[in-house]
Amino acid sequence: MYILIAAALCLLAGFIWLYNLLVRQWQMVNNGWADIDVQLKRRSDLVPRLVDVVRAYASHERSLFEDIAEKRSLAEIAGEDPVRRAAAEGAFSRPVTRLLALAQAYPDLKASLNFSGLQNELVDTENQIEMARRFYNGAVRELNTTVQSFPANLAAPMIGFSPRDYFEFASGERETPHVRLPPT
Template sequence: MDFKKFLPWIIAIVVIIGIYSWVKGINNTAVTYEQNINESWGNVQTSYQRRNDLIGNLVNTVKGAADFEKSTLTAVIEARAKATAITIDPKNITPEQLTQFNQAQSGVSSSLSRLLVSVERYPELKANQNFLKLQDELASTENQILTARTRFNEAVKPYNTHVKTFPNSLFAGMFGFKEKPYFEAAVGAEKPVEVKF
């Protein structure tokens, strides 16, 4: 039997199997990284949902103070509604969508801060145990949000590195894998906070 006759076929088969395994590895690694991003995004949404649920309880507690500023409560309720109206699919997330989501959540944070500052003028509300507990839970939730956003960014980095590195970038585009945006600080966060008494 003459092996020289089959040698080109054997080499071709080995090369095809090698290329297939390499391309499959690029795809499967991208899929794994993308699943990590999806999980991280779910944790971000869960943290924001917890804050939204707490805001509802906080608003109801504050409504009990009859002479409390209604415009402040309305601003919180409207910001919360706007923030919950934005939904994002982490598979197809774009920088514009993430910016829009970030702005809506910043609006909630801003109106919530105004609410908590205005509470200082209501001693009976400041002494309310339900209010104090909700305030502590909100502070804890803000820390959870920060952690979830940080972990989302940590999940995006290896994915982006994988799909942007040559030659992976050639195949990633063919398989529909695109670069994902990072969470960034809210606009104006670089300015020092002005504290007024």
């Protein structure tokens, strides 16, 4: 009788430990996603300012400005699904890269302090996105490993835990904007 009670208590303690482990890992993933979301919104807010500066020098690039606005809107409505969001952000990055390349064709724009300041902010934001993405994907890896390992793979689905998607860009889908900063 005592053996059955002891076994039941051990099983209960193991279940509680496993549940708490999964909750901690789930929250790390949520935290990582929130960090990515903040940085993506920061980039999304920077781009219109960059467009305004470029528009002053290259107003005839209307189709590029419209493409940026469209892709930015699609990225903002992609939501919390990492796979959809990565695809939308990848599509958004392509016209932004073309926008930055315009600076090479306009020496006055390239020399503009406002433009170079926004370029610096964009470079910093891209670095922050990359760091947040690495943290998030590491947290997802830990959670997915736990959820898919025995004995958690038996209990996790019953208590509402499942593997999460990584936030990654398809090969060649997203080009990080290459920014050449003027020498100081």
